[in-house]
Amino acid sequence: MEGLVRACAEALEGIRAEGLLKGERPIASPQGARVRLADGREAVNLCANNYLGLADHPDLVAAAHAALDSHGLGMASVRFICGTSDLHRELERGLAGFLGAEDAILFPSCFDANTGLFEAVLGDEDAVVSDALNHASIIDGVRLCKARRYRYANNDAGELEARLKEAADAKHRLVVTDGVFSMDGTVADLPAIVALCEAYDALLVVDDSHAVGFMGPDGSGTPAHHGLKGRVPVTTGTFGKALGGAAGGYVAGPGPIVGLLRQRARPYLFSNALPPAVAAATLKALDLVAAGAAARERLHANAARFRAGLEGAGFDLVPGSHPIVPVMVGDAAKAGALAGALMDKGVYVTAFSFPVVPKGRARIRTQMSAALTTDDLDRAIVAFEEAGRDLGILG
Numbered sequence: 082m083e084g085l086v087r088a089c090a091e092a093l094e095g096i097r098a099e100g101l102l103k104g105e106r107p108i109a110s111p112q113g114a115r116v117r118l119a120d121g122r123e124a125v126n127l128c129a130n131n132y133l134g135l136a137d138h139p140d141l142v143a144a145a146h147a148a149l150d151s152h153g154l155g156m157a158s159v160r161f162i163c164g165t166s167d168l169h170r171e172l173e174r175g176l177a178g179f180l181g182a183e184d185a186i187l188f189p190s191c192f193d194a195n196t197g198l199f200e201a202v203l204g205d206e207d208a209v210v211s212d213a214l215n216h217a218s219i220i221d222g223v224r225l226c227k228a229r230r231y232r233y234a235n236n237d238a239g240e241l242e243a244r245l246k247e248a249a250d251a252k253h254r255l256v257v258t259d260g261v262f263s264m265d266g267t268v269a270d271l272p273a274i275v276a277l278c279e280a281y282d283a284l285l286v287v288d289d290s291h292a293v294g295f296m297g298p299d300g301s302g303t304p305a306h307h308g309l310k311g312r313v314p315v316t317t318g319t320f321g322k323a324l325g326g327a328a329g330g331y332v333a334g335p336g337p338i339v340g341l342l343r344q345r346a347r348p349y350l351f352s353n354a355l356p357p358a359v360a361a362a363t364l365k366a367l368d369l370v371a372a373g374a375a376a377r378e379r380l381h382a383n384a385a386r387f388r389a390g391l392e393g394a395g396f397d398l399v400p401g402s403h404p405i406v407p408v409m410v411g412d413a414a415k416a417g418a419l420a421g422a423l424m425d426k427g428v429y430v431t432a433f434s435f436p437v438v439p440k441g442r443a444r445i446r447t448q449m450s451a452a453l454t455t456d457d458l459d460r461a462i463v464a465f466e467e468a469g470r471d472l473g474i475l476g
């Protein structure tokens with residue numbers, strides 16, 4: 082026992098020595114465009130998944146308060162025993178309508194949705210084909226299923242087609258991709274992927290966690306963004322990002338798939354139901370998204386302004402237009418130093434290094450929010466420029 086504890090201490094020391102130790106900074110205010118840290122400092126926040134600024138929205142907070150009063154704190158049960166509230170079903174129907182799916186099923190998180198899905202629907206005669214940069218929860222979910230596994234290079238339709246050919250003898254084929262790859266902010270090439278899935282009779286699953294609520298003309302995600310709403314049979318996603326930022330996830334798709342998940346998905350069967358107050362707040366988030374064209378416009382305009390500002394300053398960005406704006410640094414220690422210098426200037430960002438991104442590809446992943454003002458962004462651009470110069474990241 083002592084030996085294992087000592088080995089953990091050594092592993093931690095190794096992580097620290099490599100400059101890869103991830104710290105945690107306590108925030109004492111609600112999550113928002115500006116936050117107050119527990120140490121009293123205030124900062125413009127460029128690293129939350131708070132795309133629409135709903136995490137502290139008064140209407141969501143009020144909806145949660147009302148549901149706390151009407152429904153209590155929690156269900157103290159999984160859904161099938163005595164854990165289904167009217168709000169759960171209302172949210173599942175609301176999501177299905179919003180996403181253009183037949184039905185939807187709630188999970189405690191999208192991580193759980195992805196770890197429950199594949200094992201429940203795929204058997205050992207089936208094949209699953211997964212993008213190399215898919216989210217950790219998809220990787221884990223695929224590991225848990227008995228189907229044959231294939232991987233294709235990130236967003237590479239040519240490789241996807243080759244894998245689909247190799248999997249031609251499987252009973253069923255399932256292709257899974259993130260709608261937006263979270264470390265780069267690049268959008269999956271759904272036009273090519275949908276066409277291949279249709280041609281090779283594969284079921285497509287898109288995890289739209291970094292898109293649901295703000296991508297596409299109606300905010301319903303990457304299928305709508307590409308004009309393909311209705312042609313992506315299954316989507317998964319989170320409520321922990323644009324849709325209020327609390328917690329929870331879902332799978333939306335054909336009735337029989339959702340129905341089977343209610344019978345078989347282990348995180349659904351063996352983990353507590355979503356708190357009703359979170360369901361109520363998420364329903365309110367869907368209402369705001371339905372009337373939210375202005376917020377989406379603000380979000381995308383903020384992304385364009387921030388990208389232009391950083392590029393103008395000479396930073397190396399991952400190209401794109403998504404509100405994830407990654408500033409490439411390369412060296413993990415340097416990325417950490419840049420994040421620290423920015424914090425001192427009142428700009429809250431986080432450095433991402435191995436194992437979250439490949440070694441030598443450390444970066445500051447900034448994320449835009451509709452709640453950020455142009456003044457916030459311009460201040461942040463100046464801070465980046467000064468800190469980048471001081472640290473020799475900019476020439």
Ligand SMILES: *Cc1c(COP(=O)(O)O)cnc(C)c1O
Nearest residue numbers: 190191192216263290319321330
């Ligand atoms: C954030 C994220 C998840 C996990 O969502 P949670 O609801 O926080 O568990 C899953 N997939 C992708 C692509 C994500 O970005």
